[in-house]
Amino acid sequence: MYIIKRTSLMVLTLIGVSILIFAMMRMIPGNIVDVLFDSGGYVDEAQKALITKQLGLDKPMPMQYAAWIGGILHGDFGYSFISERPAAAEIVTRLPVTLKLAGLAMLFATIIGVPLGVLSAIRKNSFVDNALRVISISGLSLPSFWIGLLVLMFFVHAFGFIPIYPMGQRTLIQELVVLSLPAMVVGFRSSALVLRLTRSSMLEVLSQDYIRTAKAKGASTFTVNFRHALKNAFLPVLTIIGIEAAYLIGGLVVTETVFSVPGICGYLVDSINQRDYPVVQDLVLLMAFAAVFVNFLVDLSYALLDPRIKY
Structure with missing residues (x-):
């Protein structure tokens, strides 16, 4: 039901x-x-x-x-007014690039934000905690496009070339390597958000009685922090990961422009300027579907992570 x-x-x-x-x-x-x-x-x-x-x-x-x-x-998404090709064909050629970029960004945000958030909570008010809080606040404050421009300027100054998306055929591994730099730029903000939320959730869970009981029984620090505390603190973190993933699918406009990535977000801006109605309508509907579907999957995963939740 x-x-x-x-x-x-x-x-x-x-x-x-x-x-x-x-x-x-x-x-x-x-x-x-x-x-x-x-x-x-x-x-x-x-x-x-x-x-x-x-x-x-x-x-x-x-x-x-x-x-x-x-x-x-009926499976007919219309034709592009500009290219006179099927709108679905125009979108399908660009969609995988955006999905890879968003996926890499969220992978970077998760594998960096969650462990550092746990570390920050364990070392509360220590030098490590204070340093991570400064980094996370910086990540939330600095726009991704500005960080991207700084990265491009650094590569030009240090190596003499601009790491923009190259044209031509590549294997999947080569494609992921090419997208790793813009993914890290985008994922920096998301990792800062995940770090902050993981820290606050962990601090709340670490103050619970069952955590003190586990410590009193002689459980190892790893078991207490990751098997008991993190498992119960992860639900709000999972929620924000889902929200960020849905946002990234349609929120990479500036990053794709800065790094010349031929994804659907930059294509959406061009289509709006050219009044290409079928393409714009299909793209926005696709992004809306991605957002609601990701949130749907996050809600279903709650019951898997916490058996106490029943729908």
């Missing part, structure tokens, strides 16, 4: 997002026909009206929305 309710809520959320983005795109001054004729430097009203009709932009908005949603339900 819980899964049915959450699935219904996901569907309603996606319907609301689709209506919102469809209406907002039509509220932007001008459309694709205006962009095409402005770039050409002349206006032929008859030709303009013909192109508007061919693209279906002369129909009422409810009919345009119904045609778009009906096409999606």
Whole structure:
């Protein structure tokens, strides 16, 4: 029953997002026909009206929305107004790059943020704790694009080249190596957030009676901190990891621009500027689906991590 309710809520959320983005795109001054004729430097009203009709932009908005949603339900995501290729084909070629970048960023944030958060909680108010708090606050305060520019400047100064995304064929390992630098830049902020939340959750759990009991029974420090404390402190950390993962899928616009990564986020900005309605609508709907689906998976994982939780 819980899964049915959450699935219904996901569907309603996606319907609301689709209506919102469809209406907002039509509220932007001008459309694709205006962009095409402005770039050409002349206006032929008859030709303009013909192109508007061919693209279906002369129909009422409810009919345009119904045609778009009906096409999606039948597996037709429309055609890009700019490239005249299927919108799905344009997105599929760029989506894996963004998924790899977001996945690497979250991997970096988790494997760095969680252990350092545990260490900071164990060494409360020590030099290590204070140093980690300074680093985490810096990570939350500094914009990712600014850090990315500093990294590019460092590579130019130290090695004489710019580590931007190169074109050409690569193996999966080579692809991950190329994306590792922008992933670390993006994951620095997420790791700082995970570190802070892990520390606060661990401090709360370490003050519980069962932790003192485990210590009194002679359990090792590793067992107390990682098997007992971290397991019970990890639920809020898992929540923030899920939120950050959903955010990164659609929040890598500036990072992809700085490192010239050909992902869907930079493509979304270009499509908005060009009024490429089908691509923008499909991309935003895809990002919304990723956000609600990740949160759905996080909720289901609660019961696996804590058997006391029942849905």
